[in-house]
Amino acid sequence: MALSKAPAVRHERVDDASAGQRIDNFLVRVCKGVPKSHIYRILRSGEVRVNSRRVDQTYRVQIGDEVRIPPIRIAEKENAAPVPMGKPFDIAYEDDALLVLDKPAGLAVHGGSGVSFGLIEQLRRQRPEAKFLELVHRLDRETSGLLIVAKKRSALTVLHDMMRDGKVQKRYLTLVSGRWLNAQQHIKQPLLKYLLENGERRVSVNREGKPAHSIVRLVRRWAGYSLLEVELKTGRTHQIRVHLTHAGFPLCGDDKYGDFALNKQLEKEGLGRMFLHAAKLAFRHPLTDQQIELAAPLPAELDGFLAVVEQTREREYG
Known part of the structure; x- marks a missing residue:
């Protein structure tokens, strides 16, 4: 030092x-x-x-x-590696109070826990003139999709309150292994965080955990696979992954909670990441109260894999 x-x-x-x-x-x-x-x-x-x-x-x-x-x-810190500039992020919405970007999969939202930098550090590097850029919420490193960043402290405070009160509607698309039957189903299972011996964080369904609520809707179904839309009513760590795996429907490509043998087969068929995408956001602007509704299309690698499933599997629903 x-x-x-x-x-x-x-x-x-x-x-x-x-x-x-x-x-x-x-x-x-x-x-x-x-x-x-x-x-x-x-x-x-x-x-x-x-x-x-x-x-x-x-x-x-x-x-x-x-x-x-x-x-x-x-x-x-001596010889601290500078944060790389990286490619500009796809911006879904921006004004003087906030921006919403489409996060690519494989990028952590912030540095720490063995990650030297994340999306927020890279965004600050790309926008040196910005006086304030702070994450409003988080997405898992492996998850792609819509992420809100505040550009003003006043907006951040209100958005945090809205998140806590369930006033930000978040919907995700995921492909799971199995035959999901119900058009709509509520999952209300408490979730508890714990650490593995190597210090890695995990989550499990446990009655001593915090309340968690997911609303799952069937979008499309093929033999062996189901495309689901999941609306989060709470925002617990790994909530979608743990709720669906506990219900017997592991996310395709999930390397923490998924079906590891299936993941290896899926990788051969072209799915090289977890199939989870933050597809829709709806909320009222924290400062103007304007209704904001945003959607991010599936990334090419997920859309391409769905095309493979469509060609090789018989469709059963939708």
Whole structure:
């Protein structure tokens, strides 16, 4: 680790993107690399001033506030690999408060847990002029489709409340192994997170878990396969994958909960990823209350595999 040069007093002006954020979280963001323990220490000591006055950690910054930050020496990682620029993301919707993009499969939404960077870090690299870009929700690394990113703190706060209250409608398309019978079925099974010995995260149906609710609709069925639309009423980790596998319908290509022997066969037939796509979003704009309804078509690799299934399997429904 190397130390940054000659730290000096900084003065940060609060803009619209940061308005309403707690001062401790504001400092964590603008003082990248500084431990939270140090942030809280300089707040308690009064070294941080807002408009020349002392504040505690619960103060929420307002537009136009001037924040004085004392000299802080930040440890910098040596030889840290820069985030690659990558290809521009397909944008389904954008205004000055938020954007919705079509995430490709195979890309984590953020860095961490052995992943040096993710979608949000890459998006910030592509848009250096953007003052605020934060994930509103997450998608699994293997899942493609619609993902909301906030461009203002005020939009992020409202969207988080909407997510918690079930006011953002999220619908996914997935191909599963098996003969799904019901046109519509509610799955309400509690889900519990746990860790494997190697530290990898997993989820299981467990009565001690958190409530989870999925609404499953049959779209099309062939001999041995079913194309389903799943509406999430809650947003638990791996919810669709665990609910459907527990019901006896593993997702095609799922390398965590799926049918591993079948996955090997599917790979030979052209399916090289998990068949799960965030296809539709519907919600009211967090700032204007305008109704927003978006759809993302199946990626070429999933659409192409469906064509193979259509040609080789007898259709039974739809």
